[in-house]
Amino acid sequence: MNPERYAKGAERLKQMKNTSTIGSRLRDVSPDLDGYIKEYAFGDIHSRPGLSARDREMVIISALATLGFAQEELRSHINMGLNAGLSRQEILEVFIQLSVYAGFPAAVNATFVAKEIFAERDAQGIDV
Amino acid sequence: MNPERYAKGAERLKQMKNTSTIGSRLRDVSPDLDGYIKEYAFGDIHSRPGLSARDREMVIISALATLGFAQEELRSHINMGLNAGLSRQEILEVFIQLSVYAGFPAAVNATFVAKEIFAERDAQGIDV
Amino acid sequence: MNPERYAKGAERLKQMKNTSTIGSRLRDVSPDLDGYIKEYAFGDIHSRPGLSARDREMVIISALATLGFAQEELRSHINMGLNAGLSRQEILEVFIQLSVYAGFPAAVNATFVAKEIFAERDAQGIDV
Amino acid sequence: MNPERYAKGAERLKQMKNTSTIGSRLRDVSPDLDGYIKEYAFGDIHSRPGLSARDREMVIISALATLGFAQEELRSHINMGLNAGLSRQEILEVFIQLSVYAGFPAAVNATFVAKEIFAERDAQGIDV
Amino acid sequence: MNPERYAKGAERLKQMKNTSTIGSRLRDVSPDLDGYIKEYAFGDIHSRPGLSARDREMVIISALATLGFAQEELRSHINMGLNAGLSRQEILEVFIQLSVYAGFPAAVNATFVAKEIFAERDAQGIDV
Amino acid sequence: MNPERYAKGAERLKQMKNTSTIGSRLRDVSPDLDGYIKEYAFGDIHSRPGLSARDREMVIISALATLGFAQEELRSHINMGLNAGLSRQEILEVFIQLSVYAGFPAAVNATFVAKEIFAERDAQGIDV
Numbered sequence: 001m002n003p004e005r006y007a008k009g010a011e012r013l014k015q016m017k018n019t020s021t022i023g024s025r026l027r028d029v030s031p032d033l034d035g036y037i038k039e040y041a042f043g044d045i046h047s048r049p050g051l052s053a054r055d056r057e058m059v060i061i062s063a064l065a066t067l068g069f070a071q072e073e074l075r076s077h078i079n080m081g082l083n084a085g086l087s088r089q090e091i092l093e094v095f096i097q098l099s100v101y102a103g104f105p106a107a108v109n110a111t112f113v114a115k116e117i118f119a120e121r122d123a124q125g126i127d128v
Numbered sequence: 129m130n131p132e133r134y135a136k137g138a139e140r141l142k143q144m145k146n147t148s149t150i151g152s153r154l155r156d157v158s159p160d161l162d163g164y165i166k167e168y169a170f171g172d173i174h175s176r177p178g179l180s181a182r183d184r185e186m187v188i189i190s191a192l193a194t195l196g197f198a199q200e201e202l203r204s205h206i207n208m209g210l211n212a213g214l215s216r217q218e219i220l221e222v223f224i225q226l227s228v229y230a231g232f233p234a235a236v237n238a239t240f241v242a243k244e245i246f247a248e249r250d251a252q253g254i255d256v
Numbered sequence: 257m258n259p260e261r262y263a264k265g266a267e268r269l270k271q272m273k274n275t276s277t278i279g280s281r282l283r284d285v286s287p288d289l290d291g292y293i294k295e296y297a298f299g300d301i302h303s304r305p306g307l308s309a310r311d312r313e314m315v316i317i318s319a320l321a322t323l324g325f326a327q328e329e330l331r332s333h334i335n336m337g338l339n340a341g342l343s344r345q346e347i348l349e350v351f352i353q354l355s356v357y358a359g360f361p362a363a364v365n366a367t368f369v370a371k372e373i374f375a376e377r378d379a380q381g382i383d384v
Numbered sequence: 385m386n387p388e389r390y391a392k393g394a395e396r397l398k399q400m401k402n403t404s405t406i407g408s409r410l411r412d413v414s415p416d417l418d419g420y421i422k423e424y425a426f427g428d429i430h431s432r433p434g435l436s437a438r439d440r441e442m443v444i445i446s447a448l449a450t451l452g453f454a455q456e457e458l459r460s461h462i463n464m465g466l467n468a469g470l471s472r473q474e475i476l477e478v479f480i481q482l483s484v485y486a487g488f489p490a491a492v493n494a495t496f497v498a499k500e501i502f503a504e505r506d507a508q509g510i511d512v
Numbered sequence: 513m514n515p516e517r518y519a520k521g522a523e524r525l526k527q528m529k530n531t532s533t534i535g536s537r538l539r540d541v542s543p544d545l546d547g548y549i550k551e552y553a554f555g556d557i558h559s560r561p562g563l564s565a566r567d568r569e570m571v572i573i574s575a576l577a578t579l580g581f582a583q584e585e586l587r588s589h590i591n592m593g594l595n596a597g598l599s600r601q602e603i604l605e606v607f608i609q610l611s612v613y614a615g616f617p618a619a620v621n622a623t624f625v626a627k628e629i630f631a632e633r634d635a636q637g638i639d640v
Numbered sequence: 641m642n643p644e645r646y647a648k649g650a651e652r653l654k655q656m657k658n659t660s661t662i663g664s665r666l667r668d669v670s671p672d673l674d675g676y677i678k679e680y681a682f683g684d685i686h687s688r689p690g691l692s693a694r695d696r697e698m699v700i701i702s703a704l705a706t707l708g709f710a711q712e713e714l715r716s717h718i719n720m721g722l723n724a725g726l727s728r729q730e731i732l733e734v735f736i737q738l739s740v741y742a743g744f745p746a747a748v749n750a751t752f753v754a755k756e757i758f759a760e761r762d763a764q765g766i767d768v
Binding site: 552553557558560562563567568570571572574575576577578579582585601602604605606608609610611612613614 | 680681685690691696698703705706707732733734739740741
C-alpha cells in the first residue's frame with residue numbers, strides 16, 4: 001500500500017468527523033480493502049477540489065439511497081453529510097426528490113436510516 | 129388530471145430550459161404518464177423550495193448515473209443541470225465521485241453521455 | 257400538501273386493509289414524504305380504474321421482489337395483495353415465475369417474506 | 385438436454401404466438417442456454433397451471449421494466465402479453481403503477497418500448 | 513417435479529458440503545421453488561462439466577456480491593466456494609476486484625459476510 | 641495524477657491486449673477519470689498477485705453481466721478474458737451459470753455480446 005495516500009485518506013475521514021466503524025471492522029479481515037478505501041475513495045477522490053465536501057456527500061447519499069442495499073454506508077454518509085454542512089431538512093429533501101427517480105421504496109428506506117441517525121445525534125447532544 | 133399542478137410542472141420544465149422530447153413522445157402513447165411527470169415529478173417535487181434547482185439536478189444526475197439504464201433521462205438532466213448552474217467540470221466531478229459508490233462502468237457510461245451533451249451544446253453555441 | 261388527494265390515498269389504504277406502520281413511522285421524520293405516498297402513490301395511482309386492486313398488487317409485488325432491497329414494502333404489499341384477492345398460492349407462483357427473470361435469490365428472499373406473512377396471518381386467525 | 389421438456393417449452397412459446405428471434409439468434413452461439421430457456425423458463429415454469437398466461441405476462445413485464453436493462457426481453461413479453469389477453473391500456477397502466485416502485489425512468493423507458501410494439505402491430509394489422 | 517433431476521441436484525449440494533438451511537426453510541412454504549433449485553440450479557446447471565466447481569463458485573460469489581441484496585445466498589456460496597477449493601484470500605481478492613465494477617459498498621458488504629463465515633468455520637475447527 | 645501508477649495500469653492493459661477505445665474516448669472529456677481507471681482499476685487492482693488474470697476476468701465478466709447495463713465494458717472484458725486464457729466455451733458457461741443468480745435476461749444479453757466478440761475475432765483471424 002501507499003502510506004502517503006493512506007494518510008491523506010485517513011486525514012480526510014477525520015476532517016469529515018467520520019464515526020463509522022466500517023474501517024476498523026474491515027481491517028482485520030481485509031486490510032487491503034480498508035487500504036483502498038483510505039487511499040482511493042478518500043485520499044484520491046473525496047479530497048479532490050472540484051466539489052465541496054457538502055456537495056460530495058449529497059452525491060454519495062443519492063447514489064447509496066438509489067443502490068438500496070448499502071444501508072450501513074448510507075448511515076455513515078448521512079453523518080458525514082450533516083458534519084459537512086447539509087441540514088437535516090436538505091437530506092430529507094434529497095430523498096423526497098429521489099422518490100421520482102429511484103422509486104418510493106428506496107426513498108422511504110433511506111429516510112428511515114436518516115431518522116435513526118437524527119435520533120442518535122439528538123441523544124449525543126449534536127444539534128445539527 | 130389536475131390542470132393546475134400540470135401547468136406548474138410544465139412551467140418548471142420551461143424554467144429549467146428543458147429541451148428533451150420525452151414528454152411529447154410520451155404524450156401520444158400514455159398521456160397520463162406524461163401528466164404525472166408534469167404534475168408529480170416537476171409540479172409537486174422539483175418545484176419544492178427545500179433545495180436549489182442546481183442541487184436537485186446534482187441529486188438526480190447521481191441517481192440516474194447509479195441506475196445505469198436511464199441514459200436518455202440522464203441526457204435530459206445533464207442539460208437541465210448545466211442550465212441550472214452546474215458547471216461541466218462539476219458534472220464530470222460527480223461521475224468521478226460516483227466511481228467509488230456505483231462502480232467505474234456506471235461512472236464511465238455517464239461521462240460518455242455528458243461528452244455528447246457538451247458537444248451538442250458547443251455545436252449550438254451554448255458556452256456553459 | 258393537498259388534503260383531498262391525501263384523504264383519497266388514506267381511504268384507499270384503508271380499503272386495502274393496510275396494516276403496515278411505514279406511514280406512521282415516516283410521518284414524524286418526513287411528513288411530506290408520507291404525504292406524497294398518500295397523495296401520489298395511493299390517491300392518484302393505486303386508485304385509478306385501469307387495473308383491479310388484485311392486479312395492481314401483483315404488479316407491485318413483482319417489482320418489489322425484483323428490486324430485492326425493499327423487503328418491508330414487500331411485506332406490506334403481500335398483505336394487501338392477499339386482502340385484494342390474490343391467494344397464497346398465487347403469490348408463491350409469482351415468485352416461482354420471477355426466478356426466471358430476476359434470478360433465484362430474488363425469488364427465494366421474497367418467498368421467505370411471504371412465509372413470515374402467512375405465519376402472522378395464521379396467528380391472527382386470518383385464513384386467506 | 386431433455387427433448388420432452390424442450391418440446392413442451394417450444395410448444396408453449398408457439399401457443400403464446402412468440403415472434404421474438406432471441407431463441408434462434410442464441411442457438412448458434414449457446415445452444416444450451418437456448419435449451420434451458422425452452423426447458424426451464426417455458427417448459428417447466430411458464431406452463432405451470434397456478435397463474436393464467438395473462439397474469440404470468442403481467443408479472444414478467446413488471447419484472448423486466450423494473451430491471452431496466454432488459455429491453456429486448458420486454459419487447460418480446462409485451463407482444464406475448466397482448467397475445468395472452470392483456471390490453472394495450474392495461475400494459476400502459478402497469479407502467480404507470482411501476483412509476484411509484486421502480487421510479488419514473490424505468491416506467492418511461494418501458495412505455496417507449498410498448499409504443500414501438502403497438503406501432504409494429506398496427507403496421508401488421510393486428511388490432512390488439 | 514422430476515425425481516431424477518431433483519436427486520442429482522441434492523447430490524450435488526451434498527458434494528459441495530452445503531450447510532445452508534435455505535432449502536429446508538423453503539420446502540414447507542414453496543416446495544416447488546425448492547424443487548427447481550435442486551432440479552435446475554444444481555441438477556442441471558451447477559453439475560455441468562464446462563467449469564470446475566471452484567470456478568462456478570467464483571462466478572456465483574461475484575454475481576451475488578454485485579446484486580448486493582442477496583446476503584444469505586452469498587453466505588451459503590462463500591461456504592461452498594471454500595469447500596470447493598477457493599482459499600479465503602482468493603475470496604477476499606474477488607471482493608477487492610469487485611470494488612472497481614460493483615463499487616465499494618458492494619465489495620465491503622460482501623467482505624463482512626465473508627468475515628462472519630471465516631469466524632464460524634474457525635469456531636467449528638474448519639481450517640480452510 | 642501519479643505517473644508511476646498510471647504507467648503500471650497502462651502496461652497491464654497492454655499485457656491484457658486491450659483493444660477497447662474507452663480510455664481514449666474518455667481522455668479528452670474527463671482525463672482524470674481515465675487516469676483513475678489506469679491508476680486504480682488496472683495499476684493497483686488488476687495487477688495484484690492474489691488471482692490470475694484469467695480468474696480476474698471471470699470475476700469481472702460475472703459482475704458486468706449481472707449489472708446488465710454495462711455492455712461496452714463487458715465487450716472489452718470478454719476480449720481480455722479470451723486473451724487471458726478463458727476459452728469461448730468457458731465464457732458461455734459463465735453466462736449459463738449466471739442465469740440462476742442474475743436471471744435469464746442478464747445471461748442472454750451477455751451471451752449476445754459474446755457472440756459479437758467471437759464474430760469480430762473470427763473476422764480478424766484470432767482463433768481463441
